[in-house]
Amino acid sequence: MTDPTHETDELQLPFGFQFSGIHCGLKESANDLSVILCDAPSTAAGVYTQNLVRAASIDWNRNITPTPSIRALVINSGNANACTGDQGVRDNAEMAATVAKTIGCEPEQIATLSTGIIGHPLPMDRITSGIQTALAEAGSERQDFLNAVDGMMTTDRFRKTHSQSLTIGGSHGVITGMAKGAGMIGPNMATMLAVVMTDWYLPPKVADRVLKKAVDASFNCISVEGHTSTNDAVLLLSSSGGRPIHQTEQIQAFEAALTDSCIALARQIPSDGEGASHLIEIHVRGTQENREADRIARTVANSALVKTAITGTDPNWGRIISAAGYAGVDFNIETTSLQLNGHGLFEAGQPIPFDATVVSDALSSSFTSLIELQVGSGPGQATHWTSDLTVDYVRLNSEYTT
Amino acid sequence: MTDPTHETDELQLPFGFQFSGIHCGLKESANDLSVILCDAPSTAAGVYTQNLVRAASIDWNRNITPTPSIRALVINSGNANACTGDQGVRDNAEMAATVAKTIGCEPEQIATLSTGIIGHPLPMDRITSGIQTALAEAGSERQDFLNAVDGMMTTDRFRKTHSQSLTIGGSHGVITGMAKGAGMIGPNMATMLAVVMTDWYLPPKVADRVLKKAVDASFNCISVEGHTSTNDAVLLLSSSGGRPIHQTEQIQAFEAALTDSCIALARQIPSDGEGASHLIEIHVRGTQENREADRIARTVANSALVKTAITGTDPNWGRIISAAGYAGVDFNIETTSLQLNGHGLFEAGQPIPFDATVVSDALSSSFTSLIELQVGSGPGQATHWTSDLTVDYVRLNSEYTT
Numbered sequence: 001m002t003d004p005t006h007e008t009d010e011l012q013l014p015f016g017f018q019f020s021g022i023h024c025g026l027k028e029s030a031n032d033l034s035v036i037l038c039d040a041p042s043t044a045a046g047v048y049t050q051n052l053v054r055a056a057s058i059d060w061n062r063n064i065t066p067t068p069s070i071r072a073l074v075i076n077s078g079n080a081n082a083c084t085g086d087q088g089v090r091d092n093a094e095m096a097a098t099v100a101k102t103i104g105c106e107p108e109q110i111a112t113l114s115t116g117i118i119g120h121p122l123p124m125d126r127i128t129s130g131i132q133t134a135l136a137e138a139g140s141e142r143q144d145f146l147n148a149v150d151g152m153m154t155t156d157r158f159r160k161t162h163s164q165s166l167t168i169g170g171s172h173g174v175i176t177g178m179a180k181g182a183g184m185i186g187p188n189m190a191t192m193l194a195v196v197m198t199d200w201y202l203p204p205k206v207a208d209r210v211l212k213k214a215v216d217a218s219f220n221c222i223s224v225e226g227h228t229s230t231n232d233a234v235l236l237l238s239s240s241g242g243r244p245i246h247q248t249e250q251i252q253a254f255e256a257a258l259t260d261s262c263i264a265l266a267r268q269i270p271s272d273g274e275g276a277s278h279l280i281e282i283h284v285r286g287t288q289e290n291r292e293a294d295r296i297a298r299t300v301a302n303s304a305l306v307k308t309a310i311t312g313t314d315p316n317w318g319r320i321i322s323a324a325g326y327a328g329v330d331f332n333i334e335t336t337s338l339q340l341n342g343h344g345l346f347e348a349g350q351p352i353p354f355d356a357t358v359v360s361d362a363l364s365s366s367f368t369s370l371i372e373l374q375v376g377s378g379p380g381q382a383t384h385w386t387s388d389l390t391v392d393y394v395r396l397n398s399e400y401t402t
Numbered sequence: 403m404t405d406p407t408h409e410t411d412e413l414q415l416p417f418g419f420q421f422s423g424i425h426c427g428l429k430e431s432a433n434d435l436s437v438i439l440c441d442a443p444s445t446a447a448g449v450y451t452q453n454l455v456r457a458a459s460i461d462w463n464r465n466i467t468p469t470p471s472i473r474a475l476v477i478n479s480g481n482a483n484a485c486t487g488d489q490g491v492r493d494n495a496e497m498a499a500t501v502a503k504t505i506g507c508e509p510e511q512i513a514t515l516s517t518g519i520i521g522h523p524l525p526m527d528r529i530t531s532g533i534q535t536a537l538a539e540a541g542s543e544r545q546d547f548l549n550a551v552d553g554m555m556t557t558d559r560f561r562k563t564h565s566q567s568l569t570i571g572g573s574h575g576v577i578t579g580m581a582k583g584a585g586m587i588g589p590n591m592a593t594m595l596a597v598v599m600t601d602w603y604l605p606p607k608v609a610d611r612v613l614k615k616a617v618d619a620s621f622n623c624i625s626v627e628g629h630t631s632t633n634d635a636v637l638l639l640s641s642s643g644g645r646p647i648h649q650t651e652q653i654q655a656f657e658a659a660l661t662d663s664c665i666a667l668a669r670q671i672p673s674d675g676e677g678a679s680h681l682i683e684i685h686v687r688g689t690q691e692n693r694e695a696d697r698i699a700r701t702v703a704n705s706a707l708v709k710t711a712i713t714g715t716d717p718n719w720g721r722i723i724s725a726a727g728y729a730g731v732d733f734n735i736e737t738t739s740l741q742l743n744g745h746g747l748f749e750a751g752q753p754i755p756f757d758a759t760v761v762s763d764a765l766s767s768s769f770t771s772l773i774e775l776q777v778g779s780g781p782g783q784a785t786h787w788t789s790d791l792t793v794d795y796v797r798l799n800s801e802y803t804t
Contacts, residue, residue, distance in 0.1 A: 053727030312800035325455030
């Protein structure tokens with residue numbers, strides 16, 4: 001069973017960007033170095049990992065974003081450049097400087113992203129010559145975009161992209177993104193990365209604000225095993241040649257569309273979770289505050305017992321209800337109800353009769369398992385996505401030896 | 403490889419208690435009903451699950467403890483009597499009333515514990531006749547105690563007991579405990595339970611205070627998959643016929659010994675974690691506050707990537723360091739060092755050279771894996787215990803269908 005969300009067929013590329021992805025020798029054979037070039041100085045905003053242990057690229061980007069003058073983003077896979085000390089900081093600056101020198105700008109106009117093994121210095125000779133090759137090959141065709149997507153992948157089994165076009169304030173534009181990640185995977189193969197590009201123009205502060213909100217409702221609501229990596233980052237690039245978005249209602253429309261794009265990209269990550277046989281989507285409703293619903297959804301999503309129940313297509317309401325119960329949120333079990341793939345299992349504090357075979361069959365026949373938990377009548381709600389926990393997940397993560 | 407901590411050979415039974423364990427038909431064949439009788443009204447204190455979804459027995463005990471007048475504890479396995487509504491509350495009260503009537507006291511002098519499947523009513527006819535049989539057979543021999551231990555087990559693979567004798571304030575006494583649990587296991591086979599008995603006499607408020615402290619450093623520091631159950635409980639029974647403990651230094655000595663007992667019992671639970679091939683012991687030192695060290699240790703213990711690395715005997719420092727990094731505690735990576743089974747892997751923010759084969763062999767040849775993380779020079783510290791995550795864990799928890 002495969003998840004229907006990963007479609008590259010309907011890609012629409014935003015104006016104002018060029019793409020490239022090549023193999024420079026960080027990985028055995030696949031693409032491992034990508035660049036995204038802005039035709040003119042553009043807006044860039046970012047949301048970064050909260051991990052105390054951060055890659056050099058994360059600190060670099062935190063210093064330069066939000067900015068109105070980004071010129072390029074360079075991404076390498078195969079090496080996270082994390083836990084590499086001062087050498088790592090110098091190497092990251094050199095990556096940016098190499099791009100800047102070649103295209104003619106300041107290093108601070110270049111964002112950097114890295115993903116891969118941690119604790120090993122970057123082989124800078126390969127990076128430097130790879131950057132030259134990638135820049136020489138950049139283009140604005142569909143294949144150029146896909147090459148760039150490939151260059152950021154590590155153990156991903158499929159490309160993660162999403163594209164939408166819509167009209168805001170009378171002008172037509174595109175929001176298109178790429179993402180990578182399948183859990184914090186491999187030995188130290190960390191990281192969830194995403195880059196979303198648009199040919200609307202947003203000022204840096206606006207871009208920063210709308211990206212944070214969109215990420216809160218999307219990338220911050222997914223997990224594979226709940227391990228925040230050293231390199232997680234989501235970047236928004238907004239072309240300065242694009243139609244400007246200024247008015248409040250235009251910004252709101254853009255934020256809603258950006259959130260949709262981020263959700264569409266984000267849910268592909270647990271869909272590709274290592275060994276995953278199901279994507280689990282968890283809706284929690286009825287709390288007073290959204291953050292209470294968020295906390296319950298997050299706790300259910302992180303429960304190994306809930307995940308393994310879904311793996312076994314077992315309509316095990318007890319694991320879900322008791323996980324909600326230890327989330328640290330005060331709700332009334334007497335007003336709590338639970339549906340699994342649309343089938344009612346629990347109501348008003350007690351299990352209700354259901355045909356276990358029918359519900360189990362429903363779990364078997366759908367890649368996405370939908371857990372709907374209503375815990376009261378308040379306006380608070382949240383949605384989280386996670387992957388199930390399979391024998392293959394454990395095999396992949398225990399049978400590797402560094 | 404088996405863990406050396408589960409030893410029933412050196413059991414010393416405290417004076418003032420009688421024990422019984424029988425099969426009454428809640429489970430297929432093994433013991434499923436136990437009683438612990440106090441020769442005279444005794445002190446009882448308890449620490450209970452924080453889960454919002456609680457078994458009837460938990461609410462019952464919360465109402466009656468701490469108390470100076472407990473007469474008996476009745477424990478059933480095979481059925482948790484949780485998510486059973488008003489019927490469950492009535493059934494639990496009837497369990498207590500049946501014991502009380504038979505031995506001649508008030509129902510509120512009887513504590514109750516249940517463990518097993520949730521959402522099903524207790525078969526009260528079997529419970530009621532079982533209580534009569536159990537009370538008739540109670541005795542103070544070693545085998546009586548072991549029968550009672552068996553009656554509280556669910557999917558435990560081995561009995562969990564601990565016993566120590568020591569002298570406090572010139573008088574000799576015993577602290578002896580029993581526990582059950584192997585994760586929140588089976589379908590809804592919840593629960594960690596423990597009962598610790600002593601023939602020193604402590605007033606109820608003192609018992610309550612020292613038990614809370616002992617549990618904080620022991621049962622609250624273990625996890626299998628981090629799932630807090632609906633029925634978790636630890637009870638302390640202190641014989642009223644025993645030598646009284648009053649003075650501050652005597653209470654401190656007792657608290658230290660009780661903590662040792664609780665730790666010895668608690669660590670047997672992840673040792674018996676479903677499918678576990680290693681017990682993982684995590685020491686965190688060098689924070690300002692103990693609670694910061696606790697938070698880091700808990701986060702490392704709950705990381706599926708750390709657990710699977712230990713399963714694979716992989717000295718994967720990156721997974722441990724990055725898990726510490728997202729614990730939400732501010733520490734300086736530049737002063738952080740990591741040892742695994744005594745081998746240094748990481749120092750001052752960077753990996754140090756080590757022989758991976760030697761460390762992997764050390765992990766292979768010991769049931770207990772020791773992770774020592776020093777994150778600074780502060781006085782804060784904490785120790786946690788967890789089990790590794792194996793293919794067998796996932797099989798056991800996904801291949802069952804309710």
